[in-house]
Structures are given as C-alpha cells and as structure tokens.
C-alpha cells in the first residue's frame with residue numbers, strides 16, 4: 001500500500017491529485033502546520049528528517065520531492081498514463097517542465113509571496129527577486145499562449161507539478177496581466193481529480209481557506 005504524508009496547505013495536494021487522476025489506492029496521514037511558524041512539526045519530522053511534504057512511502061522507498069515522486073509513481077503505476085513514453089518526441093520537454101516547476105519557478109514565486117509576512121524583501125533584494133519572478137512568469141505565459149497543457153496535447157504530471165506554483169502566483173496577484181496562465185490555472189483547478197484532492201486534503205492556500 002502506498003502511504004502519503006499530507007501537510008495542510010501544501011505541495012502534497014499535488015500527490016493526492018496524482019493518485020486521484022490515476023485512481024490508485026493509498027493511505028493518507030494528515031499533518032498540521034505549527035499555527036505560528038507555519039512549519040511542519042515533530043510528527044512529520046518523525047517520518048522524514050526534513051519534515052517536508054509531500055513525503056511518500058512507496059515500494060519500501062521513503063521519498064520526498066514532488067517531481068521525483070510524480071516521476072516514480074507514473075513509472076511504476078501509471079500504465080502509460082500522464083507522461084509521454086520514454087523515447088517519444090515529447091519526453092524531453094515533459095521532463096523539463098515537470099522539474100522546472102520546483103527547480104526554477106517555485107522558489108522566487110514563494111519568496112515574493114511570503115515577503116510581506118516578514119517585513120518585505122528590502123531595497124536591495126526586492127528588484128532581484130521581483131525581476132526573476134517577472135521573467136519566469138512571462139516565460140510560462142508565453143509558453144501557454146494557445147496551449148491547453150504544458151506539454152503536447154494531453155494532461156501530464158508536469159501539469160500537476162506546475163499548477164501548485166500557478167495557484168500560488170494566482171493567489172499572490174501575480175497573474176493579473178497574464179491571461180493564458182490564469183486561464184490555464186483555472187482549467188487545471190476545474191479537473192474532477194483536483195477538486196477531489198482539495199476535498200480530501202483541504203485548500204492549497206491558507207488565505208483562500210473557508
């Protein structure tokens with residue numbers, strides 16, 4: 001049995017969504033954030049030393065890192081769904097977008113989003129971060145112009161991984177002038193399996209809770 005450790009308001013919603021898209025059977029253990037620091041707590045640290053979500057136990061592997069989990073689950077349990085086959089023409093682009101979400105896009109977006117809570121970025125750092133966010137989100141916007149999915153003609157794991165970041169950018173007001181990304185985010189969030197993931201795991205962004 002696959003076990004998912006889900007932290008409220010977090011990236012582990014991606015993995016609930018993935019499992020629901022695939023119709024896989026899994027156990028879910030819920031973890032709460034510390035109400036003041038918003039960090040994961042000792043119950044998640046007891047599972048993985050980094051106390052990060054998603055953490056998954058699958059085939060006796062303890063895994064964290066959304067992109068790796070998505071890739072592994074699809075490899076082992078996807079039965080050809082949600083990823084272009086190894087050797088197919090879309091495979092390289094798929095892997096690039098799957099890992100772009102966390103490798104390049106997520107950090108600057110999250111830093112910019114959290115900055116007000118910590119008194120802002122300061123004069124020196126703000127242009128550095130904000131310039132990067134503009135460049136990255138413009139790149140995504142340009143890619144999504146006239147496209148339904150991140151890669152090829154179908155929904156893939158790359159869509160699951162990037163939608164978390166798109167949703168944060170949306171909540172942080174960063175997509176106001178990026179209509180293709182906004183429409184894409186709404187399209188992804190309208191999928192039945194995404195809605196099921198929110199029903200099971202709660203909202204992704206605390207300010208949208210309730």
Ligand SMILES: N[C@@H](CCC(=O)N[C@@H](CS)C(=O)NCC(=O)O)C(=O)O
Pocket residue numbers: 007009010011012038039040041051052053054064065066067102
């Ligand atoms: N690159 C990792 C990031 C994992 C991560 O930072 N998860 C956050 C939740 S969105 C977390 O567990 N935060 C709790 C903490 O750091 O205390 C991934 O994509 O899975």
